[in-house]
Amino acid sequence: MxxxxxxxxxxxxxxxxxxxxxxxxxxxxxxxxxxxxxxxxxxxxxxxxxxxxxxxxxxxxxxxxxxxxxxxxxxxxxxxxxxxxxxxxxxxxxxxxxxxxxxxxxxxxxxxxxxxxxxxxxxxxxxxxxxxxxxxxxxxxxxxxxxxxxxxxxxGSGFLTLNAPPALKRLLAGPPAESTAVKPAAGGTLYTKTVQPAFAKKCYSCHGPEKQKGKFRLDLREAILKGGDSGEPVVTPGDLEKSRLLYHVLLPRDHDDAMPPKGKEPLSPEEIVAVGQWILSGAKFD
Ligand code: HEC
The missing domain is CATH 1.20.120 (Four Helix Bundle (Hemerythrin (Met), subunit A))
Known part of the structure; x- marks a missing residue:
């Protein structure tokens, strides 16, 4: 494949x-x-x-x-x-x-x-x-x-305050936005507990509400199913082979198509496994 x-x-x-x-x-x-x-x-x-x-x-x-x-x-x-x-x-x-x-x-x-x-x-x-x-x-x-x-x-809007003192950050952030809100772990699903926080931390800066590199955003289910520039779905629920998202995160770090790109913090093995399980179980957003 x-x-x-x-x-x-x-x-x-x-x-x-x-x-x-x-x-x-x-x-x-x-x-x-x-x-x-x-x-x-x-x-x-x-x-x-x-x-x-x-x-x-x-x-x-x-x-x-x-x-x-x-x-x-x-x-x-x-x-x-x-x-x-x-x-x-x-x-x-x-x-x-x-x-x-x-x-x-x-x-x-x-x-x-x-x-x-x-x-x-x-x-x-x-x-x-x-x-x-x-x-x-x-x-x-x-x-x-x-x-x-x-x-x-x-x-991205957090750029200036990325390294601000935590108190100032909390003050500026206000209530977390709906799409990027990390829900409490207790009683959460695989998506809300592991997959979404990993995407939010390591992917949303380029594929989130504010910026869509490759015309692709990861924070909406329809967008993941539709895909970006390539026009092909990035995730096919239940089918790992047809889910290019997994391919991109599994590539060697120095490959041109590796995601996140070289120099950015990659998904951990646990997170990649969670993403795989999540796709197999239907890639649901709740
Ligand atoms: C620093 C910016 C950046 C980060 C962070 C990033 N990406 Fe990307 N991503 C890109 C760019 C740029 C493209 C378009 C590449 C191209 O068109 O050659 C892309 C394209 C993609 C595509 C292909 C979309 C399509 O329709 O072909 C997928 C899938 C993807 N990224 C997944 C991820 C995932 C998952 C993460 C987090 C683990 C991530 N990206 C983090 C910049 C980023």
Whole structure:
């Protein structure tokens, strides 16, 4: 069974290599370029604060210089973000918020720039002055939101507080979310006692509610039965041979298709046995 699968996976690799696409190539650069609008917009806001304290010509000129650069870098970042999102491995809901905030940055920067130009023509117009300051502030708020949602998209929402003091973690976590809640061991089933906690700890960061690498999520039964990118079921209840999930977790650690990927904590032998038993007994979620 393993040999057959290796051949099948090899064929997908060849297909993937043939399906070259420019957006897929450029998309990841979003992660690098996004630092420019962050830097430039922060700089613009600082320059504007200086201009408020020292309303002289040079201060206004500095803002006039920074605004178009900020807008241009935001435009490139949004375009690359669009290509990055096309890869389709992200939670739709989070992505929608991130996209909206990112476009907000571009939109507000662009209009702040236009209104600032008008302000330079008519320096004593308070409408223009407050107008572009408001737009700049709106751009900055959008930037913070885009950063926040973007961080959750790439790292999962626990990223920042992963190593926080336990008391702070409990405070921030609030009640556990329904899909990732680990139910008490007493009276639990094989799934709730062993399988689900193992998935939650070692797989959900890439196949959970927030992020779906390979378009695959492990926290919903329908999703497991349906499979991800490959379009084939990942688990066939009662049939170990036809359950590719088991194949992926059993591969040698340095194999390209091993799950979790190299460098991440693998499932323990006990957990793998539990996953096998769970599949045999019907892969139920309760
Ligand atoms: C660090 C991120 C990461 C972690 C953690 C991770 N995976 Fe994956 N997984 C991926 C990626 C990326 C793919 C897509 C691989 C590809 O398309 O070549 C994938 C694909 C899969 C697939 C194939 C889906 C399909 O439809 O072909 C299965 C099954 C899978 N993972 C199971 C698991 C299990 C079980 C765990 C936990 C023990 C796990 N993964 C942990 C990144 C991860």
């Amino acid at each position: 393993l040999a057959g699968m290796t051949i099948a996976l090899g064929a997908t690799d060849v297909k993937a290599a043939e399906q070259f696409s420019w957006p897929a190539f450029f998309g990841p650069f979003h992660m690098i370029v996004l630092h420019f609008p962050i830097g430039f917009l922060t700089l613009t806001v600082l320059l504007e604060l200086r201009a408020m304290l020292k309303p002289e010509r040079n201060s206004r000129r500095a803002v006039a210089f920074a605004l178009p650069i900020t807008t241009a870098t935001a435009l490139v970042t949004v375009a690359l973000g669009w290509m990055r999102a096309g890869a389709g491995e992200f939670d739709e809901h989070l992505l929608a918020w991130h996209r909206m905030a990112g476009i907000g940055v571009l939109f507000f920067c662009f209009f702040a720039w236009l209104v600032h130009r008008a302000f330079q023509q008519v320096p004593d117009s308070s409408i223009f002055r407050f107008g572009y300051r408001g737009l700049l502030l709106a751009a900055f708020v959008c930037l913070s939101l885009a950063g926040h949602f973007g961080g959750n998209l790439t790292h």
